[in-house]
Amino acid sequence: MFGAGGGTSSYKEIEETDLIILWGSNAREAHPIFFHHLLKGLRRGAKMVVVDPRRTSSARWADVWLGIEVGSDIALAHAVGREIIRAGLVDTEFVGRATTGFDDYAASVEPFTLAEGERLTGVPAWAIADLAHSYARAGRAQLCWTLGITEHHTATDNVLALCNLALLTGHVGRYGSGLVPLRGQNNVQGGGDMGALPNKFPGFQDVEDDAIRARFDARWGATVPPQRGWHLAQMFDAMTRGDLRALYVLGENPAQSEADNHRAVRLLEGLDHLVVQDLFLTKTAQLADVVLPAAVTAFESEGTVTSSERRVQRLRPALRPPDGVRSDIEILCDLAGRLGHDWGHPSAEEVWDECRSLSPMHAGMRYDRLEALGGIQWPCPDEEHPGTQFLHGRLWEEDPEKRGPPAPFSLVHFEPPLDELSEEFPMRLTTGRRLDSFNTGVQSGGYASPLRRPETLDLSPEDMASLGVAEGDAVRVTSRRGSITAPVHLDRSLRPGLAFMTLHFPDQADTNALTLDTWDPQSGTAEFKATAVRVERLPETVGAHLVTEPAKVG
Amino acid sequence: MTTVAPVALRRQVEVMIDGQAVTTWQGATILEACRDVGIEVPTLCYLETLAPVNVCRVCVVELEGSRALVPACSRPVAAGMVVHTGSERVRTSRRMVLELLASSVDLSTAGGDVHRWIDEYGARPDRHGEAAPPSARDRAHAGHHEPLEGGLVATVAQPVKRDNDQYVRDYAKCILCYKCVEACGEEAQHTFAIAVAGRGFDARISTEMDVALPESACVYCGNCIGVCPTGALMFVSEHELRARGEWDESRQEVTSTICPYCGVGCTLELHVQDNRIVKVTSPLDHDVTSGNLCVKGRFGFEFAQGDR
Numbered sequence: 075m076f077g078a079g080g081g082t083s084s085y086k087e088i089e090e091t092d093l094i095i096l097w098g099s100n101a102r103e104a105h106p107i108f109f110h111h112l113l114k115g116l117r118r119g120a121k122m123v124v125v126d127p128r129r130t131s132s133a134r135w136a137d138v139w140l141g142i143e144v145g146s147d148i149a150l151a152h153a154v155g156r157e158i159i160r161a162g163l164v165d166t167e168f169v170g171r172a173t174t175g176f177d178d179y180a181a182s183v184e185p186f187t188l189a190e191g192e193r194l195t196g197v198p199a200w201a202i203a204d205l206a207h208s209y210a211r212a213g214r215a216q217l218c219w220t221l222g223i224t225e226h227h228t229a230t231d232n233v234l235a236l237c238n239l240a241l242l243t244g245h246v247g248r249y250g251s252g253l254v255p256l257r258g259q260n261n262v263q264g265g266g267d268m269g270a271l272p273n274k275f276p277g278f279q280d281v282e283d284d285a286i287r288a289r290f291d292a293r294w295g296a297t298v299p300p301q302r303g304w305h306l307a308q309m310f311d312a313m314t315r316g317d318l319r320a321l322y323v324l325g326e327n328p329a330q331s332e333a334d335n336h337r338a339v340r341l342l343e344g345l346d347h348l349v350v351q352d353l354f355l356t357k358t359a360q361l362a363d364v365v366l367p368a369a370v371t372a373f374e375s376e377g378t379v380t381s382s383e384r385r386v387q388r389l390r391p392a393l394r395p396p397d398g399v400r401s402d403i404e405i406l407c408d409l410a411g412r413l414g415h416d417w418g419h420p421s422a423e424e425v426w427d428e429c430r431s432l433s434p435m436h437a438g439m440r441y442d443r444l445e446a447l448g449g450i451q452w453p454c455p456d457e458e459h460p461g462t463q464f465l466h467g468r469l470w471e472e473d474p475e476k477r478g479p480p481a482p483f484s485l486v487h488f489e490p491p492l493d494e495l496s497e498e499f500p501m502r503l504t505t506g507r508r509l510d511s512f513n514t515g516v517q518s519g520g521y522a523s524p525l526r527r528p529e530t531l532d533l534s535p536e537d538m539a540s541l542g543v544a545e546g547d548a549v550r551v552t553s554r555r556g557s558i559t560a561p562v563h564l565d566r567s568l569r570p571g572l573a574f575m576t577l578h579f580p581d582q583a584d585t586n587a588l589t590l591d592t593w594d595p596q597s598g599t600a601e602f603k604a605t606a607v608r609v610e611r612l613p614e615t616v617g618a619h620l621v622t623e624p625a626k627v628g
Numbered sequence: 629m630t631t632v633a634p635v636a637l638r639r640q641v642e643v644m645i646d647g648q649a650v651t652t653w654q655g656a657t658i659l660e661a662c663r664d665v666g667i668e669v670p671t672l673c674y675l676e677t678l679a680p681v682n683v684c685r686v687c688v689v690e691l692e693g694s695r696a697l698v699p700a701c702s703r704p705v706a707a708g709m710v711v712h713t714g715s716e717r718v719r720t721s722r723r724m725v726l727e728l729l730a731s732s733v734d735l736s737t738a739g740g741d742v743h744r745w746i747d748e749y750g751a752r753p754d755r756h757g758e759a760a761p762p763s764a765r766d767r768a769h770a771g772h773h774e775p776l777e778g779g780l781v782a783t784v785a786q787p788v789k790r791d792n793d794q795y796v797r798d799y800a801k802c803i804l805c806y807k808c809v810e811a812c813g814e815e816a817q818h819t820f821a822i823a824v825a826g827r828g829f830d831a832r833i834s835t836e837m838d839v840a841l842p843e844s845a846c847v848y849c850g851n852c853i854g855v856c857p858t859g860a861l862m863f864v865s866e867h868e869l870r871a872r873g874e875w876d877e878s879r880q881e882v883t884s885t886i887c888p889y890c891g892v893g894c895t896l897e898l899h900v901q902d903n904r905i906v907k908v909t910s911p912l913d914h915d916v917t918s919g920n921l922c923v924k925g926r927f928g929f930e931f932a933q934g935d936r
Contacts, residue, residue: 085892085916106849106922108892113818257891354936370932372888373898373905379886381893381916392883392898393905396936448914449893509847510923512889518924520931522793524841524848525923 079266079278080384082465083216083252084451089114091250093212095205097125097236098147098222102132103509105220105256108382115216123205125150126222127504128574129567138201141569144502145226145491145604146195151235152183152488153191154206158242159183161203163210165244172469172480173241179483186488194488210243214250221258221506225603227492230596234484241481247466257382259513260372264380267436267452268429273302277433293432296415305598310591313341320347324402325368329358330514330580333600334555334591351405356516357580367399375401376422378444380452384462386439387449491604493590499554499606501537503573505585511578518578529579530563531609536570538562541611548612551575553605556587559612573607643709658689658700658711667713670722670745672729673805674701675855677918678815681806686725686745689713697721719749727751731759732783732829734800737859737870757781762800766838768830782829791840794848794927796867799832801860808833808852808861816920821845822852850926854909854919863927865906876901884911887925892916894925905929 088094088111101109109132116122116135124133125140125147133139142150158164159180169176188199195202209215217240223232237246237253245251257263269276279286287298304312310332312318321342332338342348342361350362359365369375374395380386395401400408403425407417420428423441430436435453443457444450450461471477495502510525512518531551533541543549546561551573560575560583568574575585588607593600639654645662652661657680662669673684680702688697692710697718700711712718726746729735730753735742746753760776762785776782784804789797806824813820821844825834835844853861862870869875880901887894894917899907908926912919 105890105892107894107917107920107925110816110818110918110920117814259891260886260888260893262891353931370888372885372896373929373932379893381886382891383893385893385916387886387893387895389885390883392881392885392900393932394903396934399936448895449916510928512924512928517888517931518928520933521928522930523923523927524792524794524846 079274080263080452080465081252081254081256081382082246083250083254084383084463085111087214087250087252087464088112088120088216088218088254089118091115091120091212091214091216093208093215094120094122095125095209095215095217096122096132096136097217097219098224098232099218099220099256100126100128100130100132100222100506101218101220101256102130102135104258104507105382106509108256121208121212123208125205127502127569127572128506128565131567133567138204140195140197140201140205143194143196144504144572145228145601146488147223147226147232148228148235148486148488149186149191149194150197150202151232151239152186153188153195153202154209155179155235155239155242156183156186156191157188157203157206158210158239161207161210163207164242165210168244168469169242172247172477173483174480175483175485178485179238179242182485194490209239209245212243212245214248215243215245216250216252216254217245218254218256220256222603224255224594224597224599225505225601226599227592227594227601228486228489229594229599231484231486231594234486238483238486241483246481247464247469249464252464255382260381261379263382263384264378264386267380267386267433272305272308275432276429277435279433290432293428307591307593307598307600310338310341313345319345320349321345322349322351323358323362324351325353325371327352327356327358327514327516329356329361330584330586331577332591333586333589333593333602335580335584335586336556337591351402354516366405367396368405369395369399369401371402374399375403377403378422378426381449384451384465385449386436386444386452388441388444491601491606492592493554493601493604493606495606499552499608501571501573501607501609503551503553503575503588503605503607504603505575505577505589505605508576508578511576513577514580515578527563529560529576529583529585531560531583532563532565532568532574533609534568534570534572535564535566537568537573537609538564540570541609543611550610550612551588552608552610553588553590555590556584558584558587573609577602641705641707643705643707643711645711646713652705654705656705658691658698658703658705658709659687661705662689662700662711662713669700669713670741671701672742672803672857673807675807675912677912678807678810678855681810683804683806684725684729686722688718688721690715690718723749723751727753727756729753729803731756731781733803733858734783734785734798735803735858737801737862738803738857739859742858759783759785762786765799765826765830765832766834768826773829784829784832786832789840790864790867792842792848794850794864794923795841795853796862796864797833797841798860798862798867801858802833803858803860804831804833805857807855807857811851811855811920812846816918817847817849817851819845819847819849821847848923848927849921850908850923851920853926854921863907869901869906875906880906887921889924889928894921896921896925898929904933 122136123138124136127144191202192199240246329339348362349364350359351366351368373393374391377389378386410417438454438456438459439450454461510523543562589605591600641654642651669687671687682699687700689700690712691698757779760780765786785800883898895914897909898905910917910919
């Protein structure tokens with residue numbers, strides 16, 4: 075944000091902040107050890123507001139829970155912003171000195187009165203005003219989010235709408251005040267840092283910048299194509315058009331993890347050539363022409379990953395991989411050799427040192443320093459640098475030269491979820507994680523979790539009553555794309571009209587047969603969080619053997 | 629407007645420990661001051677990441693001007709304090725603590741330090757008599773104790789609790805240090821699945837109403853196992869290897885890596901024996917985890933085991 079692709083703050087800061095806002099994040103279950111830091115903040119006296127359609131296990135720790143309508147986040151953010159402006163609570167000194175575009179922003183949020191906010195989001199006007207005043211008046215405030223913000227067709231705009239609030243109140247660039255996107259996987263941050271994006275080199279350097287590309291061309295002895303590539307959703311569109319005919323998939327299971335996965339499978343099947351590099355013969359690997367068995371990155375190979383606080387940490391091999399299984403680096407270098415490029419057999423450290431020589435924000439992160447310091451937070455521009463606890467402190471500098479370019483307000487437009495509710499599909503289905511499971515279960519399915527229970531369609535008590543179903547009864551869930559059956563489970567965290575499923579057990583309940591693959595044009599993230607469905611009781615109770623225990627959430 | 633992390637300013641104080649002038653920070657404990665200068669004070673219930681609960685009394689020292697011995701783990705230093713860590717009174721007190729614990733608790737998996745202290749302080753747990761057989765401690769009636777017949781010594785022994793796929797609870801090995809209760813509760817996990825039930829010698833760690841773990845509030849983070857000093861709480865994998873006589877720490881390597889699940893970046897210490905992960909811990913001194921993990925980090929490694 076504001077030019078850097080990472081959260082601004084450190085976990086330690088949430089222990090010493092005054093107001094915590096969890097917006098579209100159930101960190102208690104999805105990021106449990108971050109939640110430990112958060113709990114220290116609460117014990118120290120911080121207040122917490124949770125914005126979430128569900129009254130999650132995180133929300134139970136909050137002072138206030140705002141049960142927002144799924145996908146109305148921008149409307150809520152705008153109403154909060156407008157109220158901060160109306161009440162005269164803008165940090166005018168910060169806004170005047172360190173930002174641009176305030177007037178246009180103020181005009182853009184003007185229609186979002188408290189009453190309009192209530193109408194669009196379902197959050198009472200007084201609660202919106204309360205959030206606005208609490209945030210603006212807090213000495214320090216941390217605004218945290220997860221996939222509840224980003225798994226929408228307006229993902230990037232949702233994030234920008236939250237960033238606007240931090241600019242309005244000066245809650246960025248100071249110890250204890252910041253913007254905290256919690257990353258869903260152990261190296262999502264590192265993937266972006268390393269340039270696994272269509273338009274970036276390592277260190278968020280732009281591939282369309284001639285001077286930067288020239289440095290990489292010189293180091294690599296090759297010519298990098300001068301234009302950006304495709305992101306995931308664009309790749310699937312290119313498959314539809316027939317422009318993309320061959321695909322190399324590393325450690326991903328799109329046949330099950332993609333929204334509208336029946337379409338994804340059709341497209342994968344239609345490719346001329348599919349290569350899958352994975353630990354297991356996943357559903358995607360079963361479709362492949364070539365499968366390259368890979369070592370477990372975290373347990374069987376050397377390397378680094380980057381966490382949600384921008385901390386680069388080392389991975390070390392603890393286990394010998396099975397025969398014939400090799401690390402990703404070995405496989406990639408061998409493949410390069412077969413394609414006529416001799417990359418040799420570099421160690422992970424040698425690959426990293428090359429990266430450090432090209433990415434200024436990683437330049438100081440020698441392996442032995444990563445070891446000695448327990449990881450280093452980027453940017454770390456030289457080998458004396460201790461790493462950076464929080465970003466954008468420069469925005470507070472008095473000296474305009476040190477302050478650098480101002481942070482722009484973003485103009486974002488509110489659009490409700492694309493999969494509209496109707497008479498035919500009257501219920502909103504949203505998705506999320508459970509504490510003991512992970513994504514499509516490829517990893518988490520391997521251990522005997524005492525918490526595990528079969529996949530269910532979770533419903534509010536009111537909806538269970540109106541459907542006339544009891545715990546464990548089977549229902550048919552139908553969206554505009556597909557239809558599945560699942561047993562129902564009573565979940566008091568849900569309101570009438572809102573249903574919940576996970577993506578953890580695609581072999582039991584293929585949730586992504588229902589979801590909509592419309593994606594955010596900027597990030598390529600699909601709208602996993604907002605599906606319109608119809609739930610019907612099945613005539614015979616086929617799910618009786620699946621009667622479940624109530625979920626425990628800590 | 630401050631843009632840097634606040635730094636706590638602390639005053640220095642000087643104390644005398646065993647005749648040695650020691651300069652330390654105001655707010656430090658006697659234990660910390662001792663450790664600064666390399667004086668060993670035994671501890672059982674103390675852990676760097678938890679607030680002291682002062683229950684084991686094995687860390688007591690003599691403080692001049694104080695009628696009673698004081699626990700080093702929680703008593704803050706004050707300027708001019710004079711402390712003796714090895715006086716006869718201290719040694720006698722520590723010997724009795726160790727003797728009574730070792731006569732009533734199975735310390736066979738409690739780690740090397742405890743056994744070294746038992747030797748060093750001359751504790752003779754067997755002089756109290758032969759241990760009585762296990763009793764139904766979970767149903768003990770508070771305050772009703774008859775002397776055992778035949779000179780038998782009461783113990784905390786009770787049957788091993790194994791009611792789920794990941795934890796074993798063997799409270800015959802529990803010294804009631806409270807660390808698991810603190811880690812499950814307000815010092816870390818805030819799940820509050822366990823507490824101390826009963827009073828006096830009947831006191832024991834229990835879930836609410838002594839229900840089995842799967843019926844309790846437990847979320848299987850294993851943070852209680854992470855802090856247990858005696859092996860009363862154990863991974864099933866360790867328990868089974870020990871039962872088969874195959875647990876061998878000399879053949880184990882511990883490797884630090886990062887958890888493969890969410891994006892928090894928790895450090896995992898993988899304990900590996902014969903190319904299999906047999907236990908997972910996290911370093912107490914790492915500021916991301918402070919030794920704590922969640923159920924996925926602690927137990928979610930099985931996918932990587934064997935030939936896949």
